[in-house]
Amino acid sequence: MSSGWRARAYAVRMIDFSKASVFKLSPCxxxxxxxSVAPLLVNGEDMLYAFKSVRDFVVFTNKRLIAVNVQGMTGKKRDFTSLPFAKVQAFSVETAGTFDLDAELELWFSGLGKVRLEFRGKADIRALGHLIASHCL
Structure with a gap:
């Protein structure tokens, strides 16, 4: 594993938290x-879904997941983590239930490990599952 990937893996853990999620993402x-994200997009890449917590946010494009960790007191410093769907080896979708109103998405990336995101009940987790399946199957 190169040192660059190790640095990225650490940044992803800051957002996903391998333990229980500290914050939940809501659709926006x-x-x-x-x-914030448009300058990172390549030709032919479109933003499809976006989810936000208090400060941080996640964008699903037609090519990757972009996680943005807002840092500092002013929030001007941001860490952008790009996770291409081409590197997804497996994924798990857990829908919201009657008592547990939150949905979860777990993605296993080649060379990186697991990324876990927790969403508030109104998130269309099935659409996210379909998006990921269409790119990695």
Whole structure:
């Protein structure tokens, strides 16, 4: 594993937290956070879904997952972690239930490990599962 991948793996853990999630992601309009992520997009890449916690957010494009960790008191410093769907080896989707209103998505990335995201009940977790399946199957 190269030192660059080790650095990225650490950054992902800051967002996903291998233990129980500290915050839950809620759906938001990709246009609301598009200005932060748009400079990272390549030709033919479109933002499809966006989810936000208090400060951090996650964007699903048609090619990858971009996790943004907002840092510092002012929130101007940001860590952008790009996780391409081409590196997904396996994934798990857990839908919300009657008493447990949260949904979960776990992704296993080649050379990186597991990324776990927890969503509030209104998130369309099945659509995310379909998006990922269409890129890694």
């Amino acid at each position: 309009d990709p246009k609301d956070i598009g200005g």
